[in-house]
Structures are given as structure tokens and as C-alpha cells.
Amino acid sequence: MNTQTAESFVTEDGRTIGGVVMEMKNITLRFGGVVAIKDISFDIREGEIRAIIGPNGAGKSSMLNVISGFYVPQEGEVWFKGGKRPQMKPYQVAQQGIARTFQNIALFDGMSVLDNIMTGRLTKMHTNMFQQALWFGKAEREENQHREQVEKVIDFLEIQNIRKTPVGRLPYGLKKRVELARALAAEPNLLLLDEPMAGMNVEEKEDMSRFILDVNDEFGTTIALIEHDMGVVMDLSDRVVVMDYGKKIGDGTPDEVRNNQAVIDAYLGVAHD
Numbered sequence: 001m002n003t004q005t006a007e008s009f010v011t012e013d014g015r016t017i018g019g020v021v022m023e024m025k026n027i028t029l030r031f032g033g034v035v036a037i038k039d040i041s042f043d044i045r046e047g048e049i050r051a052i053i054g055p056n057g058a059g060k061s062s063m064l065n066v067i068s069g070f071y072v073p074q075e076g077e078v079w080f081k082g083g084k085r086p087q088m089k090p091y092q093v094a095q096q097g098i099a100r101t102f103q104n105i106a107l108f109d110g111m112s113v114l115d116n117i118m119t120g121r122l123t124k125m126h127t128n129m130f131q132q133a134l135w136f137g138k139a140e141r142e143e144n145q146h147r148e149q150v151e152k153v154i155d156f157l158e159i160q161n162i163r164k165t166p167v168g169r170l171p172y173g174l175k176k177r178v179e180l181a182r183a184l185a186a187e188p189n190l191l192l193l194d195e196p197m198a199g200m201n202v203e204e205k206e207d208m209s210r211f212i213l214d215v216n217d218e219f220g221t222t223i224a225l226i227e228h229d230m231g232v233v234m235d236l237s238d239r240v241v242v243m244d245y246g247k248k249i250g251d252g253t254p255d256e257v258r259n260n261q262a263v264i265d266a267y268l269g270v271a272h273d
């Protein structure tokens with residue numbers, strides 16, 4: 001059954017949230033005897049900022065990896081844009097307009113910021129290496145288009161001054177921003193952020209929060225993120241899924257989640273079934 005809901009609504013801050021674009025239905029994921037995700041269902045609506053939170057080991061990264069095609073769940077279905085998604089490789093998921101960043105930064109340290117961001121365009125490249133090597137007109141035109149998009153992202157994230165710097169020389173907070181830039185270069189409809197503020201100081205977190213809000217606001221990009229900093233999550237998100245020991249224990253607006261007893265218990269370390 002297609003359970004996609006069509007109603008859209010306008011948030012208090014004037015953003016339009018559309019119908020459901022992604023639906024996780026009864027997802028279970030096991031690693032041998034470890035059940036990382038137990039029968040979890042939730043949806044993501046177009047244009048919203050959706051957080052997945054929970055204590056360490058709750059299964060959050062595993063869930064993001066299911067969405068991005070890195071892990072294949074043993075049970076359950078992933079629905080995207082109203083259709084059941086067949087089993088896909090991560091690059092095929094990326095071609096559907098889903099981009100991600102990683103918990104542990106996954107950039108090429110020896111390459112410049114610009115070249116790292118260019119790799120975000122790979123799923124959109126049509127000419128092959130032979131054509132590029134010979135610099136045929138088509139390849140040249142395509143290269144220019146990619147460069148244009150990358151330059152837009154560099155301007156947007158205010159990293160012009162480091163565009164030629166090798167990534168390995170950058171401080172942590174800026175590396176995280178370059179990772180975001182690479183994901184944005186793919187012009188995603190759905191952006192997955194795995195702990196975008198981890199290891200950042202207060203100022204860097206404020207910058208990153210602003211960029212996430214701006215991406216959502218200016219490009220209408222739907223965002224699903226995992227984040228440990230509660231203040232940040234509650235400020236940024238439209239809705240929050242809470243996981244604990246692989247189960248979903250809460251789902252709703254930040255206020256609803258804040259007042260959910262099971263969530264309060266999980267964060268205080270109170271045992272529950």
C-alpha cells in the first residue's frame with residue numbers, strides 16, 4: 001500500500017513542509033547476534049529537518065546507513081517518493097538525489113578543498129575518462145557546468161579563502177564544512193548528516209547550524225541528521241525520532257519528544273522494555 005501523505009503545511013517560521021518522501025517500514029537490521037535496529041518505522045517529509053537521536057549504540061548510524069544503501073536490512077521496506085525502493089548500491093541511492101556526510105570525516109587529505117568538493121559531482125558526470133582526456137567539447141562543457149555548481153557551493157558555505165588548501169591542513173571544524181560542501185555539490189533532494197557538529201566548539205556549532213538552516217531554507221533540501229548535542233537538535237529540527245537499544249521510543253516535534261517519559265528515562269539511564 002502506498003501510504004504517502006500529500007498534505008503540506010507551513011511551519012511557524014514560514015517554511016513549507018510537503019508530503020512524505022521517505023518511509024522506513026518495519027526495518028530490522030542485525031549484525032550476527034547483535035540487533036542494531038528492531039522493527040522501526042518512521043517517515044521523512046519533503047522540506048523538513050528530521051533528527052534521529054539516542055544514546056550511544058542506539059542504532060542511529062545504522063539507520064542512516066540503511067537510508068543511504070550502505071546496509072541492507074534483513075526485514076522491512078524502504079519507500080522513496082511513493083514507491084518501494086528495490087535493493088540498491090550506495091551509488092544508485094546517490095543517483096536518486098540522496099547525499100550524505102560521515103561521522104568520521106571521509107575526505108581526501110592530500111587533495112585541495114576544491115578537488116574534494118568536485119568528487120561530490122561524480123554521480124552527475126556523463127562523459128567518460130577517455131573523452132575527458134581528449135578534452136572533447138562535450139567533456140569541456142560538462143566540466144564547466146560542474147565547476148560552476150562547485151563554485152556556488154564554495155560561495156554559499158563561505159570557504160573561498162581555503163579553496164586551494166589541502167584538506168589535511170584544515171582544522172576539524174572546516175573539514176566538516178568541506179564535507180558538507182561535497183554533499184551539497186551533488187545537489188541532493190535529501191541530505192543525510194551523520195553528527196555534523198561532533199567535535200566542534202560552540203562557535204563552529206553555531207556556524208554549522210546556520211548553514212544547515214540556510215541549505216534547508218534556500219534550496220528546500222530535506223535533511224535527516226544524527227546529532228548528540230540536544231540543544232542543537234531541538235533548535236534545528238521539525239521532528240525527532242528517538243532510538244534506544246535499536247528500538248524507536250519516541251517520535252514527534254521537539255516539544256513532544258522533550259516531554260516523552262520513555263525518552264527522559266533513556267537519557268537518564270533508566271531501564272525499560
Ligand SMILES: Nc1ncnc2c1ncn2[C@@H]1O[C@H](COP(=O)(O)OP(=O)(O)OP(=O)(O)O)[C@@H](O)[C@H]1O
Pocket residue numbers: 031034035036054055056057058059060061062063
Ligand atoms: N558493522 C557492524 N558490525 C557489527 N556490529 C555493528 C556494526 N555497526 C554497528 N554495529 C552495532 O550495532 C549497534 C548500533 O550501532 P550504531 O553505530 O548504529 O549506533 P549509534 O546510535 O550510531 O551509536 P553512536 O552514537 O555511538 O555512534 C551497536 O551495538 C554496534 O556495536
